[in-house]
Amino acid sequence: MLFSSLSFLYYYFPCVVILYTLTPKAFKNAVLLLSSLAFYAWGEPQYVLIMLVSILFGYIFGILIQHFNEKKRLSKLFLCLSAITSLSALVYFKYADFFIENFSRATGISLNALNLVLPIGISFYTFQILSYTVDIYRGRCEAQKNPINLAVYITFFPQLIAGPIVRYSDIESQLTQRTHSIEKSNTGIKRFIAGLSKKVIFANTFGELCNLFNLSDDKSILFYWLFAFSYMLQIYFDFSGYSDMAIGLGNIFGFKLPENFHYPFCAKSITDFWRRWHISLGTWFRDYVYIPMGGSRCKSSKMFINIFTVWILTGLWHGAEWNFIVWGIYFAVLLCLEKFLFKKYIEKLKVLRHIYVIFFVTLSFVIFSAPSIREIFYHIKTMFGITELPFISPGFIYYLKSFGITLLLGGICSTPLLKIIKRKITSDSKEKIYVTVLENIIILMLLFICTAYLVDGSFNPFLYFRF
Amino acid sequence: MKTKLLNTVSCIIFAAVFLITGIICMFKPDTEFSESERRMLEKQPQVTFESIVSGEYMNNFESYCADQFPKRDIFRSLKAFFTTKILNQKDYNGLFMSEGHISKLDSKINPEMINHAAGKFKYIYEKYLEDTQSKVYFTVIPDKNYTLTAEKDYPSLDYNVFIEKCIEKIPFMQYINICDLLSADDYYKTDSHWRQENIRDIAQRIANTMETDISADYTQKTLDIPFYGVYAGQYPMKVKPDTIKYLTNNTLKKCKVTYYDNMGYSYKGNIYDLKKANENDPYELFLSGSQALIEIENMTAKTNKELVLFRDSYGSSLAPLLVSGYKKITLVDIRYIKSFALESYVNFDNCDVLFMYSTSLLNNSKSLN
Structure with a gap:
């Protein structure tokens, strides 16, 4: 089920909130678990079992790792078994066809693809289970004795299919002792609607523009640039909108989920960009791959290897395609260049550093969106005028005029400008009330507008939940 | 506090x-049909x-959920208003408003579809016409965006290229150009079709090319119901309705009209079906809308000439204007009847044959059988 669907907004969500509110505290987690399973089953009923088996393995191995904590060898063995069982499902469903295809291509031996459908959210819940068992092994948290509580942590529907990737240690106490309040619910519902608007009004509109570009016979250099910016904004609003909805829903049910985006297009460097973009994934790779490999506290050559390994894995995490691997390597190269060569110079450039970030991030999403390596080269060559396409075309002019205001608003909303303005106005306590009232009215209007978009049955894919 | x-x-x-x-979503009784969108709504x-x-x-x-959402039309209008007036998008789901007309964006020539249509026409030509004395013509009716997008930023088909491609693929028929006779006012503002009262010059040029005399006087009648065309429902903003006018005379009134459905059953009717004018699509006034095969016998004809007209819905309003030049007109819509089955119903000997199709159908001709 998608958050941005009428069945979620006006059927599932009100029913779950009522049920949850009326249920006594002792059974609230059970209600959340059943609701989350229903939420997952609505999208892909046949894969609920795989998720439940993964949770069961996580539960058993968590207890075994803790039980044999004194015997490090046994404890490590169970950690390895936990990692193997969790990752094997992910590798099988996500990468089997990729390996088969490339093996066939490399050896000339023809093997039939398995054509597997990727279970929704498997990359997210696998990483949560892994972090849970690793943290128990490291002694950072206790194994959860109550299987329902552990299952709620893994399956909690707001973050189940597209993150943020929540660490068990972050919400361990909230699983049993969380508070509910009108204030939290109000903040949560407003955050949810804001995220819904990002997704429905911005991401879907930019997605529509990207589709129109792909269908157009009237391409030009500037049209390629327009596509690249639109795609970058689509991904941003799609994913950050989803994260906002997840965090907002978490608030309504008394949870505080971690932030996943912090105005990434305002980053001062590529390194800074990755501190602001998909924060929960970046920190996961940092804590569970990069640092255990030695991180930055080792020889330069080893650090290169560590950085490239982490970024190839990050690319692969996004999808079993070569373009994602190239995308990961691209960032590894940029991060290494910054780290070893020009970070200190970039920091001195006040405006140029933002242009530098936007430029390279835009190119990165061209790589991200390309269906093949050849397309990456063609796309980038065209953007720099090395193909036969004209500089400008009527198609570009039309779509720029048609989507110009949305692009401008999208650009503004991807910066903290509105937040800063609000803070300045509300610094005067008299104005605060009016601003809050106005904000509530706008949020309510946005809900109606989003509903109108959904009723109209417009373009509504979710990009990140397949990762 | x-x-x-x-x-x-x-x-x-x-x-x-x-x-x-x-609660309203869950307990509201379902609506079966959307009048504005002219379609059946999804059932539970x-x-x-x-x-x-x-x-x-x-x-x-x-x-x-989307189809049965309470006050669905209001929400659709809200989206249309927000996207076109607030976000200033120039079209809404591929429809745009220009000079008071709602029109459809269609900028991509689909050569495969032109080939498909040409293949069907070639099949008909070789099977039924090649060895006869019949003269075969074809004409292409441009979409109304042909007139609305000129010198504006809206992307549109390159109609010259489109028609050149058609001529190239259909060399066995004589092409009749009618594009230069059409302006935006010749189409309904809320519908894709042309206005019968404004296309007499087109009928005249076609008749001239086919060496047929269609000089006749008509009385213009106006339907007293507002006409919200097919685009009005798809573009949920407030628009002024059109009025449907039709041209009639004694010749047309005395015609014997036989309709055949795609099962081969027939029934008698009139050129103008006033009952249909009061239903969901008043344009179906003209020859009762979608029909596989229609025979119009001109009971006052002074000629024995016959015309076979292969056509889409545009032909329904033009055909009555050609009646005075023929003893019999047979209208064939190969979207509803298979081309190989025509032998039993249509006489192709020694007659004029006209293939008249709109660009939108030729550019998306999958439905031609």
């Missing part, structure tokens, strides 16, 4: 919106084990 109260009030309002809308899907496991139930339920 004030902030706390405000939070409580706002939380209650938001919760009430979700709850009340949810049947729950079966197979449909749940395959996910089909869930997909159908999403469509059901």
Whole structure:
């Protein structure tokens, strides 16, 4: 089920909130678990079992790792078994066809693809289970004795299919002792609607523009640039909108989920960009791959290897395609260049550093969106005028005029400008009330507008939940 | 204190919106038909084990929710208003408003579809016409965006290229150009079709090319119902309705009209079906809308000439203007009858044959059989 669907907004969500509110505290987690399973089953009923088996393995191995904590060898063995069982499902469903295809291509031996459908959210819940068992092994948290509580942590529907990737240690106490309040619910519902608007009004509109570009016979250099910016904004609003909805829903049910985006297009460097973009994934790779490999506290050559390994894995995490691997390597190269060569110079450039970030991030999403390596080269060559396409075309002019205001608003909303303005106005306590009232009215209007978009049955894919 | 109260009030309002809308969604009786969109709305899907496991139930339920949403038309209008007036998007789901006309964006020539249509025409030509004395013509009716997008930023088909491609693929027929005779006012503002009262010059040029005399006087009549065309429902903003006018005379009134459906059953009717004028699509006034085969016998004809007209819905309003030049006109719509089955119904000997199709159909000709 998608958050941005009428069945979620006006059927599932009100029913779950009522049920949850009326249920006594002792059974609230059970209600959340059943609701989350229903939420997952609505999208892909046949894969609920795989998720439940993964949770069961996580539960058993968590207890075994803790039980044999004194015997490090046994404890490590169970950690390895936990990692193997969790990752094997992910590798099988996500990468089997990729390996088969490339093996066939490399050896000339023809093997039939398995054509597997990727279970929704498997990359997210696998990483949560892994972090849970690793943290128990490291002694950072206790194994959860109550299987329902552990299952709620893994399956909690707001973050189940597209993150943020929540660490068990972050919400361990909230699983049993969380508070509910009108204030939290109000903040949560407003955050949810804001995220819904990002997704429905911005991401879907930019997605529509990207589709129109792909269908157009009237391409030009500037049209390629327009596509690249639109795609970058689509991904941003799609994913950050989803994260906002997840965090907002978490608030309504008394949870505080971690932030996943912090105005990434305002980053001062590529390194800074990755501190602001998909924060929960970046920190996961940092804590569970990069640092255990030695991180930055080792020889330069080893650090290169560590950085490239982490970024190839990050690319692969996004999808079993070569373009994602190239995308990961691209960032590894940029991060290494910054780290070893020009970070200190970039920091001195006040405006140029933002242009530098936007430029390279835009190119990165061209790589991200390309269906093949050849397309990456063609796309980038065209953007720099090395193909036969004209500089400008009527198609570009039309779509720029048609989507110009949305692009401008999208650009503004991807910066903290509105937040800063609000803070300045509300610094005067008299104005605060009016601003809050106005904000509530706008949020309510946005809900109606989003509903109108959904009723109209417009373009509504979710990009990140397949990762 | 004030902030706390405000939070409580706002939380209650938001919760009430979700709850009340949810309750209305769940308990509102279903609507069967959308008059504005002229289509049947999705019904609640049947729950079966197979449909749940395959996910089909869930997909159908999403469509059901969107179709049966309370005050659906108001929400569609809200989206249209927001996208076109606030975000200033120049089209809404591929429809745009220009000079008071709603028109469709269509900028991509689909050579495969032109080939498909040409292949069907070639099949008909070789099977029924090649060895006869019949003269064969074809004409292409441009979409109204032909007139609305010129010198504006809207992307549109390159009609010259489109027609050149058609001529190249259909060399066995004589092409009749009518594009230069059309302006925006010759089409309804809310519909894709042309106005019968404005296309007499087109009928005249076609008749001249086919060496037929169609000089006749007509009385113009106006339907007293507002006409909201097919685009009016798809473009949910306030638009002024069109009026439908039709041209009639004694010749047309005395014609014997036989309609054949795609099962081969026939019934008698009139050129102008006033009953249909009061139904969902008043344009069906002209020769009763979608019909596989129609025979019009001119009972006052002074000639024995016959015309076979292969056509889409545009032909329904033009055909009556050609009646005075022929003893019999047979209208064939190969979207509703297979080309190989025409032998039993249509005489192709020694007659004029005209293929008259709109660009939108030729550019998306899958439906031609």
